[in-house]
Amino acid sequence: MVTDKEAKEINGKLDTVIKLLAGIMLKGMALGDKIAVLKELGFERKDIAALSGTTPATVTAYLYDQKTGKKGRKKAGKNAET
Numbered sequence: 001m002v003t004d005k006e007a008k009e010i011n012g013k014l015d016t017v018i019k020l021l022a023g024i025m026l027k028g029m030a031l032g033d034k035i036a037v038l039k040e041l042g043f044e045r046k047d048i049a050a051l052s053g054t055t056p057a058t059v060t061a062y063l064y065d066q067k068t069g070k071k072g073r074k075k076a077g078k079n080a081e082t
Helices: 004-026 032-038 047-054 056-068
Strands: none
Touching: 004 032, 004 047, 032 047, 032 056, 047 056
């Protein structure tokens, strides 16, 4: 029987393998494509953010824009078009 300590060690190693495989699979992809693929594979937003090198807020915004049919958000500020 596996102890809790051994199970946590195995789980940690599996997480490392997942991160390595995701890194290989996502190499060269655009951010939006990375987010879409990882979401399709069932990853949570915080994990998608970590694996794609962005923040959970960015992942949430991207997925919201995809769900509502928006192409992208316009940023407010001095460079925004009026």
